[in-house]
Amino acid sequence: MPESDLSEELKKTGVDILKCMQCGVCSGSCPSGRQMSLNIRKIIKKAYTNDKNILTDKDLWMCTTCYTCQERCPRGIKIVDGIYKIRTVAVREGTMLSEHRKVSHLLLETGHAVPINEETKQKREQLGLDSLPETVSKHPKALDDVKIILKSCKFDELVSKKE
Numbered sequence: 001m002p003e004s005d006l007s008e009e010l011k012k013t014g015v016d017i018l019k020c021m022q023c024g025v026c027s028g029s030c031p032s033g034r035q036m037s038l039n040i041r042k043i044i045k046k047a048y049t050n051d052k053n054i055l056t057d058k059d060l061w062m063c064t065t066c067y068t069c070q071e072r073c074p075r076g077i078k079i080v081d082g083i084y085k086i087r088t089v090a091v092r093e094g095t096m097l098s099e100h101r102k103v104s105h106l107l108l109e110t111g112h113a114v115p116i117n118e119e120t121k122q123k124r125e126q127l128g129l130d131s132l133p134e135t136v137s138k139h140p141k142a143l144d145d146v147k148i149i150l151k152s153c154k155f156d157e158l159v160s161k162k163e
Contacts, residue, residue, distance in 0.1 A: 004089045006047040006054070015082035017048040019075040026069035026079055038062045040069050040079060047086045055090040061097045091158055104159035108150055111136030111143045 010017070024041065032038045038059055046054040054060060063083050070079045090096065096104075103113045110116075112135065121131040136143040150156060 004093065005050060006052070006086065006089060007050050009085050009089055010044070010048055010082050013078060013081045013085045015044065015048075015078050015085070017044055017077070019077055020045075021075060023074060025072050025074060026077075029068050029072045030063075031066060031068060032062055032064055036062060040083070043086070044077075044079060044082050047082065054086060055093060055095050058097065060086060060090065061100060096159065101159055104155070108147065108156055108159070111146045 020041070022041075027033050027039050027041050030038060030040055033040065040063060043054060043057070043060055043063075046057075060083070063080070065080050065083060067080050070077070070081070073079060106115060107113050114120075116132065116137050124133070125131050130138070132138040136146055
């Protein structure tokens with residue numbers, strides 16, 4: 001697969017970094033940025049300048065995609081959409097954090113990104129909820145459908161460990 005032009009990929013998503021006036025509202029309002037050195041503005045800028053190093057930068061995966069930055073951007077820049085696009089390119093080109101790869105494999109195996117174990121079932125019951133949520137755990141036939149969908153869009157191939 002040929003390498004992607006990150007700048008062009010962002011433009012297709014509607015991310016127009018040239019609108020940015022460097023006010024810093026995105027980075028300043030980021031809940032993750034308060035806890036670590038995450039600078040969302042820098043990630044988008046690096047991608048827009050086609051800096052391929054951003055595809056392997058762990059900070060790319062630290063964004064929780066809460067949309068706070070995007071909602072507060074005075075210029076309406078689609079920041080989170082840009083993060084999603086950059087991550088998509090990274091995965092397509094074989095880069096994915098091992099933690100995300102594990103979650104993806106859980107999704108492929110169980111239909112859930114977060115396992116529903118006995119402890120979780122007990123907590124749900126203590127909260128007055130059914131022990132199983134209205135998901136594939138409660139409707140096993142649906143898991144077969146989820147697996148068919150994920151395989152048909154080649155999700156399993158995307159998240160396979162690439163050597």
